[in-house]
Amino acid sequence: MNIFQLTPALSTGDAVSSDAIALEAVLRDMGCQDSMIYSPAIRGGIPGSIARDSSRGMPKLSADDICLYHLAIGGPVNQMFKEFPCRKVVIFHNITPAKFFEKYDRNSADLCRRGLREAADLASVTERAIAISRFDAQDLRRLGYTCPIDVVPILIPFDDYAQKPTESIVAEKGKKTTFLFTGRVAPNKCQGDLIEAFYYYKKNYNAASRLVIAGGYGSGDPYYRDLAGYRAALGLTEEDVVFTGHIAFPDLLAWYRCADVFLCLSEHEGFCVPLVEAMYFDLPVIAYDSSAVGETLSFGGLLLEDKNPLLVAGAMDRVVSDPKLRETLVACGRERLKDFDREIVAEKFRAVIRSLAG
Amino acid sequence: MAATVNVEEIMNEIREDIQKKGYTKDQLSFEDFSAGATGLTRYGFDEKTALEILSDASRQWQLTSWKPLTGGRVKRFFKRCIRHCAYWLMDPVLMDQSNFNSSSVKMMDQFVSYVDLRNSETADMRKQISELQEEVNSLRKQLAEKA
Numbered sequence: 001m002n003i004f005q006l007t008p009a010l011s012t013g014d015a016v017s018s019d020a021i022a023l024e025a026v027l028r029d030m031g032c033q034d035s036m037i038y039s040p041a042i043r044g045g046i047p048g049s050i051a052r053d054s055s056r057g058m059p060k061l062s063a064d065d066i067c068l069y070h071l072a073i074g075g076p077v078n079q080m081f082k083e084f085p086c087r088k089v090v091i092f093h094n095i096t097p098a099k100f101f102e103k104y105d106r107n108s109a110d111l112c113r114r115g116l117r118e119a120a121d122l123a124s125v126t127e128r129a130i131a132i133s134r135f136d137a138q139d140l141r142r143l144g145y146t147c148p149i150d151v152v153p154i155l156i157p158f159d160d161y162a163q164k165p166t167e168s169i170v171a172e173k174g175k176k177t178t179f180l181f182t183g184r185v186a187p188n189k190c191q192g193d194l195i196e197a198f199y200y201y202k203k204n205y206n207a208a209s210r211l212v213i214a215g216g217y218g219s220g221d222p223y224y225r226d227l228a229g230y231r232a233a234l235g236l237t238e239e240d241v242v243f244t245g246h247i248a249f250p251d252l253l254a255w256y257r258c259a260d261v262f263l264c265l266s267e268h269e270g271f272c273v274p275l276v277e278a279m280y281f282d283l284p285v286i287a288y289d290s291s292a293v294g295e296t297l298s299f300g301g302l303l304l305e306d307k308n309p310l311l312v313a314g315a316m317d318r319v320v321s322d323p324k325l326r327e328t329l330v331a332c333g334r335e336r337l338k339d340f341d342r343e344i345v346a347e348k349f350r351a352v353i354r355s356l357a358g
Numbered sequence: 359m360a361a362t363v364n365v366e367e368i369m370n371e372i373r374e375d376i377q378k379k380g381y382t383k384d385q386l387s388f389e390d391f392s393a394g395a396t397g398l399t400r401y402g403f404d405e406k407t408a409l410e411i412l413s414d415a416s417r418q419w420q421l422t423s424w425k426p427l428t429g430g431r432v433k434r435f436f437k438r439c440i441r442h443c444a445y446w447l448m449d450p451v452l453m454d455q456s457n458f459n460s461s462s463v464k465m466m467d468q469f470v471s472y473v474d475l476r477n478s479e480t481a482d483m484r485k486q487i488s489e490l491q492e493e494v495n496s497l498r499k500q501l502a503e504k505a
Contacts, residue, residue, distance in 0.1 A: 103392070106414055120428040144429055192388030204381050220406070226392045234385055302365060310381055314372035328363055 001357065002059075003032050007070040008077045010051055011043035013249070015154060015273045016072050016093050019132070022155035023068070023091075024050050026346045030353060040077060054080070061086040066356055068130075071095075071122070072270075074114030082125055089356065090122060091130045092140055094270025094292070100188040104223040119143050130352060132271045135292035152348045153296075153340055154271050161253060161280060169254035177209040177320055180259035182252065182277065185217035185224050185243070188268040190288075192227055193307060195241055197265065199234045200313035206320070210239065211263075214255050216246030256281040261319050264293060265307050272296050276340050279333035284319050284326050286312070300336030301329055405473065412466050419459035421452045 005024065010017045020037050027035040038054035054077075061067075065086035071078070072093040081088065095116050101109035123144040130152050131137035137149045172178075179198060183189050191213050198211040217224040224243070231241045244251070262278035264287040275297050278285050285301030287293050294303055302315060319326055338344075423445055427434045 106418070110418075117426055117428065121426065192392065196385070196388050199385060200381070200383075204379070226388075230388050230391050233391060299362060302363060302368070304365070304369070306369070309387070310376050310383060311369065311372060314376055315369070318368060318372060325363070325368070332363060 001062075001064040001066065002034050003027055003066045003068065003353065003357075004035055004059075005037045005068045005070065006054065006077065006081055007037060007039045008073055008075050009041040009043070010037060010039040010046055011041075012045040013246075015271065016070050017046075018157065018273075019091070019093075019154045020070055021046075021050065022157050022342075023349060026155070026349055027353070030350060063087070071119055072115075074111045074116075074118050078115070078118035078122065082122055087356070088122075088126050089128045089130065089352075090119075090126045090140075090145075091132070092119070092136050092270075093132055094136045094139060094268075095119060096186075096188050096268055100186070100268060104187055104221075104226075116143070123147075128352070128356060130349075133292040133295050135295055136270050150348070150352050152352065153345050154273055155342065155345045155349065156273060156276055156340055158280060158342060160249070161277070163253060164250060165254035165257050166248075166250045167254070169251060170257050173258045177206055177261075178259045179209070179211045179261050179263045179316060180214065180255055180278075180283070181212070181263055182214040182255070182274040183264075183266070183272075184215040185213065185221065185227065187223050189215075189266045192230055193265040193288075193309070193312075194263060195227065195231055195234065195236070197263070197307070197309040197312035197316065198241065199236060200309050201316045202236070202240065204310075204313060205317040210242060212242045212244065212255055212259065214244045214247055214252060217243065256283065259283055261286060261316060262301075263312075263316065264288065265312065266290065266293060269293050269296075275301070276337065279337045282330050282333065284329035285333060286315050286319060288312075298336055298339075300333045405470075408470055408473070412463070412470055415459075415463045415466060419456065419463045421456045421459070423448045423452055 005020050005027075007016060007020050010020065012018075024035060024037055037051040038058060039051060040053065040055040042051050042053055061084055063085060066089060067081065067084050067086050068089045068091055069077075069081045070091045070093060071081075073095060096112050098109040098112040098116075101112060119140075120143040123140075123146070126145060126147050128147050129137075129140055129145055129149045131140055131149055132152065132154050134151050137151055140149055179194075179201075181189075181191065181194055185191055194211060194213065198209075202209050228243070231238075244255070247255075256277060260283075262274070262283040262285045264272065264275060264285070266272065266288065268291045270292055272293050275285060275287060275293065279300050285297060287297050287301055287303055288307045289303045289305055297303055302319065304312065304315060319329065423441070427437045427441075429437065
């Protein structure tokens with residue numbers, strides 16, 4: 001019996017790929033030395049010892065083998081997975097609802113719609129599912145999955161965060177109050193709402209401040225262009241609201257160390273790894289309670305039910321100017337972080353694998 | 359855990375503070391700012407974007423009432439029955455819409471071709487103007503030397 005993973009794409013820097021690579025290490029520790037990650041789109045930086053291009057052929061599969069498929073979007077890999085003769089386990093990372101992309105990117109909207117249809121189609125062939133959050137598990141049930149579903153959070157490689165951060169960014173700490181959000185520029189992550197709240201914070205509370213949005217975007221991306229236009233319309237400059245674009249890992253580490261508060265107003269997340277990262281770096285977190293955000297953050301930060309920009313700005317000021325609240329939020333974050341300890345999550349995954357292996 | 363945060367209490371205090379200080383919204387929300395915008399037209403014509411949209415529309419113009427049915431066997435059965443009962447109403451409407459979509463895509467293609475044609479003519483005219491300008495400069499120089 002072989003166990004292997006399948007992903008639509010594999011690259012450094014995205015949550016699905018990071019999870020697959022981390023789980024690969026756990027599988028090999030369990031003795032699955034022949035385990036491999038297969039993907040038709042492997043980008044630079046992934047070692048050949050753990051990943052193979054599935055478009056160059058898959059190994060001969062038997063009915064006993066187990067495929068762990070990271071389902072996150074629509075595409076031909078979903079059909080490929082469905083046709084495998086082996087046992088099938090879906091690891092569900094959630095699929096963003098198409099409505100967020102309708103105005104900006106019809107292709108992405110179509111892919112999301114297709115993804116949901118295909119995810120539902122896989123329900124009948126899936127023996128077991130792993131959801132990275134209870135929110136995702138509920139979505140699987142809504143899609144018609146009747147198989148057992150285990151909730152196993154994303155396995156986060158905290159050891160990587162000990163790497164050296166970019167010093168020039170860290171050196172800026174203290175010069176301006178810095179609010180940070182990390183995540184690619186995408187409509188469901190509502191970077192527009194971040195800019196709006198920041199405008200009122202800067203105007204009503206603290207002019208010596210900035211918002212850093214650390215995440216990739218395309219310069220021709222219509223959503224990014226609207227964000228840049230909105231920033232200008234509010235009279236904010238590129239120094240007030242910083243779009244870093246896709247950044248190297250040391251830069252990302254540096255922004256976490258330089259920032260004062262982590263702010264998230266996203267309306268759809270399957271898990272939201274940046275929340276855990278923020279807690280790891282002892283950043284107090286303010287987040288809007290939507291989708292899986294409330295579940296991931298839980299008591300680890302300030303969870304808002306209302307993202308009225310004036311209220312959010314008030315909360316931003318409160319966290320910055322109240323040392324006791326700040327300390328409490330950091331302490332709550334450290335406590336919540338324990339639930340994502342590598343060994344705890346790895347053991348949940350191992351329990352699922354042991355149960356499958358019989 | 360030693361301490362917790364009373365979020366409700368904090369937010370109530372913030373609301374009171376906002377009211378006391380008279381803070382109000384004085385700008386469009388992001389949603390209002392981007393309402394009705396594609397993120398494209400606001401920033402002027404961009405040929406590459408126009409071609410991408412045309413390519414998308416060329417694949418998306420045709421509508422069909424058939425979609426794969428999801429859910430359990432019983433649910434799919436009832437959905438199939440409803441689809442069977444409604445197709446006589448929906449299909450003619452979708453066909454009319456598809457015909458309109460087809461005409462719209464052809465018109466978009468015509469506009470893009472028109473832009474290409476005009477760009478080509480403009481490039482030719484610019485070249486002619488440049489050549490004429492050189493000739494004028496040369497003639498002025500000759501006149502100046504004779505004078």
